[in-house]
Amino acid sequence: MLRPTIDFLLYDWLQADTLPQRARFADHSRETFGSVLDAAERLAREKFAPFNRLVDTEEPRFDGEKVILPQATHEAWKAFGESGMLSAAQDYDIGGMQLPYLVETAANAFFAKASVGIGGSLLTVGNANLLMAHGNEAQRRVFALNEFSGRWSGTMCLSEPQAGSSLSDVATRAVPDGDNFESDALGPRYRLHGNKMWISAGEHELTENIIHLVLAKIPGPDGKLVPGTKGISLFVVPKKLVDAEGRLTGERNDVALAGLNHKCGWRGTTNTLLNFGEGRFKPAGRAGAVGYLVGRPGEGLRCMFHMMNEARIGVGLGAAMLGYAGYEASLDYARQRPQGRPITGAPSAPTSAPASGTPAFGKDAAAPQVPIIEHADVKRMLLAQKAYSEGALALCLYGARLVDEQHTGAPEAGAEAALLLEVLTPIIKSFPSQWCLEANSLAIQVHGGYGYTRDFPVEQYWRDNRLNMIHEGTHGIQALDLLGRKVVMQGGAGLKLLASRINATIERAGHVQGLAEFATQLGGAVQRLGAATKAAWATGEPAEALANATPYLQAFGHVVVAWIWLDVVLAAQAAEAPRRDGSLAACRYFFAYELPLVDAWLKVVSSREAVCREMLDEWF
CATH class of the missing domain: 1.20.140.10 (Butyryl-CoA Dehydrogenase, subunit A, domain 3)
Structure with missing residues (x-):
């Protein structure tokens, strides 16, 4: 089911087969895209899907020296790294395929469906992409390229036990590593001290090295940390120290596993608490995890x-x-x-309710x-x-x-x-x-x-x-980001652009028999969403506007997905009957059962309903 759906969305809807007309993708065609999807589907089917239950029941464990994972996980990671999918969208000259991100994403769908517990690519690719964008030449060559090859893996270390999602409260410290800290080829070298929580794939033996990207604060001249987020800097911190050519030095960095988190799901991927600079390992004879500054301080x-x-x-x-x-x-x-x-029969008097205890319908018990x-x-x-x-x-x-x-x-x-x-x-x-x-x-x-x-x-x-x-x-943070920043930035330019895209679909659907009603319904929802956005910010008080950010997020999401479905159905008009009729039925369902929910969510947004904001602790 998945592959035909992906092919339809890629080619009939998003016209992925036109991308090879662009210089970056000129060596590709629909055939090469198909070959990549074939390979991803086969690898996911053979190395990931059969072991999804296994990695759920055999959770990671720490034996005092290393984390133990099932052999199937090792084989899946190895096969994924060898497939080239880690660098699928990268340039040829660093070993990539120069695939469109669209095709890479579609290929990754097979692995996500087969076993998210085994995991593999998400953080490693994101880590390497960040270093390609913001790292210096040595950081790109040593860290990013070894991640793209599958030799090393990567993480993202943001949260801390005492701070959670509040990054302004990050307390991990980074101090210059000696007087000549700026002379290292891998970038300005610091020593980090602190704790990071909820680090996916933070400790394992699946790859030769693990490259952590760590948020920390550089103390000011008075030795104090700058409050808020402006003082946060980014550091690349390898589990094992390396030289400027990417060779392991044989020395372990001062990054230690403090514990494994035991989760409701995603049990096949380690989730860790990491201590940086606790002194269990002492590179160059001193405590403190060696980290290299990425970009500029702050x-x-x-x-x-x-x-x-x-x-x-x-x-x-x-x-x-x-x-x-x-x-x-x-x-x-x-x-x-x-x-x-099957339900058979009907009430004798359709306009009146049946007598108490009398069924309004019947079933033939003798029927199969x-x-x-x-x-x-x-x-x-x-x-x-x-x-x-x-x-x-x-x-x-x-x-x-x-x-x-x-x-x-x-x-x-x-x-x-x-x-x-x-x-x-x-x-x-x-x-x-x-x-x-x-x-x-x-x-x-x-x-x-x-x-x-x-x-x-x-x-x-x-x-x-x-x-x-x-x-x-988190869900609430996405809501605050949407209503508090994204829809009001640049004078609402992004929201206006989105509305214009939706209205273009509405215009097209309005001329198609059977879709005009959907077009009218969606048009009304877009108007009400715009009005609610203005009403939320009518007083200019962020506390009033953002108290109902989550209902706004839900309403916004439903409007967007209703638009997506209507646009998909327009593309499906030329498809064969099962695809055409199935898409239309799903669209009908969404417009009949889901889109009407938007009005209830927008009502509390527009009125700036204050009950959640005004609720006091003791009232609970």
């Missing part, structure tokens, strides 16, 4: 958000594919599971059972899953297409793509994280009691997906 967040925004698209894709995996599993179950019989997919409520749950997961997948691929447009399109088109991506990134992360989790819940419901057991995979999909509303920026 610009750590600017650099890190290069990785964060990319990671948020990856999180959205992972959530979408977990939703899709549950959808496929519950659809297969519903087609095979016999239970119940039917597969549960014949029941309307099961179809409702399957349609919801299809609408959420396929809509989320389309949204993520659209975001990836914007990345390609930003970097390879004409200047005006590239600038528009960058602006759209700024506005849509919180939605690309949040909508799949919330609603594909709901899809997984519905997949359990379709299975009934069986879905609540480990005999079927859907309970694991739900547990794995629950993390996505939390990591790489």
Whole structure:
């Protein structure tokens, strides 16, 4: 099911086969794109999917010296590194394939669906991409290129036990490593002291080295840390020290595993608490983790958000594919599971309620059972899953297409793509994280009691997906980012641009028989979203506007996905009947059952409902 859906979205909807007309992708064609997708699908099917349950039940463990993971994880990581997918979108001259980010994202969908627990690429590629953008020549050559080759892996170290998502409270310190700290070929060398929490893949033996990107503060002349986020800098901190040629020196850096976090899901990937500079290891005879400054002092967040925004698209894709995996599993179950019989008969008086205790319908007990997919409520749950997961997948691929447009399109088109991506990134992360989790819940419901057991995979999909509303920026942080920054930046230019794109789809759909009603409905929702945005900020008080940022995020996401579905259905008009009719049914479902929810969310936004803001602690 997935591959035909991806092919349709790539070529019939997003016109990926036109990308080879651009100089960067000139060596490619639809055939080469297809070969990459074939290879990714095969690798995911053979090395990842069969071991998804294994890595869930055999959690990582620390034997006092090293972290133990199943052999299947080692083999999957090795195969992924050898496949070239880590550097798929990179330049030829550093070993990449110069694939469009759109095709790379589509290929990664197969791995996300097969086993997010095994993991592999998300943080490593993001880490290396950040260094390519902000690191010096030596950092790119030594650290980034070894990550792209699969020799080393990478992490992102932001959160701290006492700070959580509040980066302004980062307390990790970085002090110059001696008087000649600026003479190292790998960049200005510092010693780091502090603790980082929730570090995915922070300790393992899967690769020769682990490259940590760490946020820390450089003390001022008085020895104190600058409060807030302005004093945060970024450092590259290898687990094992290396020289300027990328060779291991044989010395362990002062980065120590303090503990493994035992999670609800994603159990196959280590999640760690790391101590930097605790003195367990003493490189060059002194405590303190050796780190190299990336970019300039005080610009750590600017650099890190290069990785964060990319990671948020990856999180959205992972959530979408977990939703899709549950959808496929519950659809297969519903087609095979016999239970119940068709509803027959009707009330004798349709305009009045039946007498108490008298059924308004009948069932022929002698008739054979039917597969549960014949029941309307099961179809409702399957349609919801299809609408959420396929809509989320389309949204993520659209975001990836914007990345390609930003970097390879004409200047005006590239600038528009960058602006759209700024506005849509919180939605690309949040909508799949919330609603594909709901899809997984519905997949359990379709299975009934069986879905609540480990005999079927859907309970694991739900547990794995629950993390996505939390990591790489929680749901509430995405909401604050959207309403507090993205829709008001540049005088609302991003929101206006998005509205123009949506209105172009509305205009096209308005001339297609059967879609005009959807066009009218979506047009009204867009207008109400714009009005609510203005109403939220009517007083100019951030506390009043942002108290209902999460309902605003949900309303915004539903409007965007309704637009995505309508645009997809327009592309499906020329497709064969199952694709055309299935897309139309999912679109109908979303407009009938989901889009009306927007008005309730926008009501509290527009009125600046104060109950959550005014609630006092003692009232709970």
